[in-house]
Amino acid sequence: MTRTQYYVAASIDGYIADPAGSLDWLTPFEEVPGVTAHFEGFLEGVGAIAMGASTYEFLLGMGMDEWPYPHRRTWVFTHRDLPRFPGADLELTAEDVGAVHARMAVAAAGRNIWLVGGGGLVAQFAALGLLDELWLGVVPVVLGGGAPVLPLRLPGNLTLEDVTRFGAGFLELRYRVGAAAAEGEA
Numbered sequence: 001m002t003r004t005q006y007y008v009a010a011s012i013d014g015y016i017a018d019p020a021g022s023l024d025w026l027t028p029f030e031e032v033p034g035v036t037a038h039f040e041g042f043l044e045g046v047g048a049i050a051m052g053a054s055t056y057e058f059l060l061g062m063g064m065d066e067w068p069y070p071h072r073r074t075w076v077f078t079h080r081d082l083p084r085f086p087g088a089d090l091e092l093t094a095e096d097v098g099a100v101h102a103r104m105a106v107a108a109a110g111r112n113i114w115l116v117g118g119g120g121l122v123a124q125f126a127a128l129g130l131l132d133e134l135w136l137g138v139v140p141v142v143l144g145g146g147a148p149v150l151p152l153r154l155p156g157n158l159t160l161e162d163v164t165r166f167g168a169g170f171l172e173l174r175y176r177v178g179a180a181a182a183e184g185e186a
Helices: 027-031 035-044 053-061 097-108 119-127 178-185
Strands: 004-011 015-017 046-052 073-077 090-093 112-117 133-139 158-165 171-177
Touching: 004 119, 027 035, 035 046, 046 053, 046 097, 046 119, 053 073, 073 097, 097 112, 097 119, 112 119
Parallel strands: 004 112, 004 133, 046 073, 046 112, 073 090
Antiparallel strands: 004 015, 133 171, 158 171
16 A cells, blocks of 8 residues: 655754754764664665655755656656756656645556655645645754744654664654554554
8 A cells, every 4th residue: 555654854953954044963863873774674665756846956966966756756846947857757746745646646557655745745645635644754964944844733643653762862763654654543
């Protein structure tokens, strides 16, 4: 069954980017043993991706030679015409997330949908009951401000499913969200 998952890393105080929009604070934790393999395992289960324009522009600005998510249809939610990343199976859309979600599920072909970010886009999916899981990497850094994990209260409950501990104080909390959490409790 296809699940819609928000897989993201955040500071202890709940921010996914610092006040300047930078992820530099996260870079030192990419080398923590087990983190890369864990992410690669998650990515193997992903068949379709959604991201906002700022996240997409961040990827464009990284100077990569190859699209980092090959063989995964990606929707970029934007009202602007953005440059295309060479080799990406990409659709720029201004449609409502609810209208696009069904097409994403078909493209995922039984695998999962990854909501890369940002939090505002993920909040739109959550508001429609289309968010099944939150995979939250908690990084032992305090940013004091920036882009929040989510800019709204999630409907329903969160049910903790798993905790993964990495070195350097980095851990991951995996939750079922809303209706998916309530169904698991019944």
